[in-house]
Amino acid sequence: MLPTKSPRTVVLATGAVAALLAVSACTSTSSASDDAGEATYADLAGSAACVELREKNPDLVGTTKTNALNPHTPGYEVVNPENPDEYMGFDIDLGDAIGDCLGFDVDYLPVGFAELVPTVASGQADWIVSNLYATEERANGGVDFISYSKVFDGILVTTGNPKGITGIDTSLCGTTVALNKGYVEVPLVEAMGPECEAEGLVAPTVSLFDSSADCVQAILAGRADAYMNDINTVKGYIAEHPDELDSAETVMLDYEIGIGVLQGDHEFRDAVQAALVEIQESGLQAELATKWKLDENALAEPTILSVG
The missing domain is CATH 3.40.190.10 (Periplasmic binding protein-like II)
Structure with a gap:
């Protein structure tokens, strides 16, 4: 010691x-x-x-x-x-x-x-x-x-993944993604906008917060469809809310x-x-x-x- x-x-x-x-x-x-x-x-x-x-x-x-x-x-x-x-x-x-x-x-x-x-x-x-x-x-x-x-990034969603999100791809079209201000995922999600529009779909909306906890609360309250962060962090939130939250995908960045x-x-x-x-x-x-x-x-x- x-x-x-x-x-x-x-x-x-x-x-x-x-x-x-x-x-x-x-x-x-x-x-x-x-x-x-x-x-x-x-x-x-x-x-x-x-x-x-x-x-x-x-x-x-x-x-x-x-x-x-x-x-x-x-x-x-x-x-x-x-x-x-x-x-x-x-x-x-x-x-x-x-x-x-x-x-x-x-x-x-x-x-x-x-x-x-x-x-x-x-x-x-x-x-x-x-x-x-x-x-x-x-x-x-x-x-x-x-x-x-x-x-390794995880994508946090509500149980059952009702929006069918499969990654940082066009499955995000029309969804609201909660992210921390300054996250590297912000421009990655925003970059999906033109791809969504090219398919006649609505670009994803990025909702910015000051902390991961605020992002998760947005999902629990129905104000966001997904949240992205380190997969271990995502698993931690699922463990805290096993009946309400789930993981949609793991993405290697x-x-x-x-x-x-x-x-x-x-x-x-x-x-x-x-x-x-x-x-x-x-x-x-x-x-x-x-x-x-x-x-x-x-x-x-x-x-x-x-x-x-």
């Missing part, structure tokens, strides 16, 4: 340039946690690779790195329902593991999904570990990405999930990449995926996407 770390501070914000609204103690939670509720990974931290990484990156040791996150994705990052001062999920534990390997602590800045990249680009946070798909468009916003997982860091901060970026390599080779990432029931979580080699 590593030495107990101090509780983490969470800064609440409404946007990338929003004023600070409140500060309160907040931690992550894990089955391997210290007195602060924070996940610790002593075996990883004591590995030869991590010891060497700390020696190579002494400026990271003893610091605190602020994670901009959108804590509304079950299995990945949510507020602990038993303690509103804690976050829990795969990405929370992964961030803890990286921090333990490199010798730094983690605190959080919760923001809207569309504000994740601007928050880091503006210097309000140091990194993003929040189930964010790594794309060139997002990288152009001022961050570099280090990939760690492949992307040409993206990877990545950790975002400020463009130009190569020391931090490269150290995170090296820590991820060790975490994957040790089997810890697979263990965390199993712990959080991310059955469709497939490792992606930690590679860097940079447009800078």
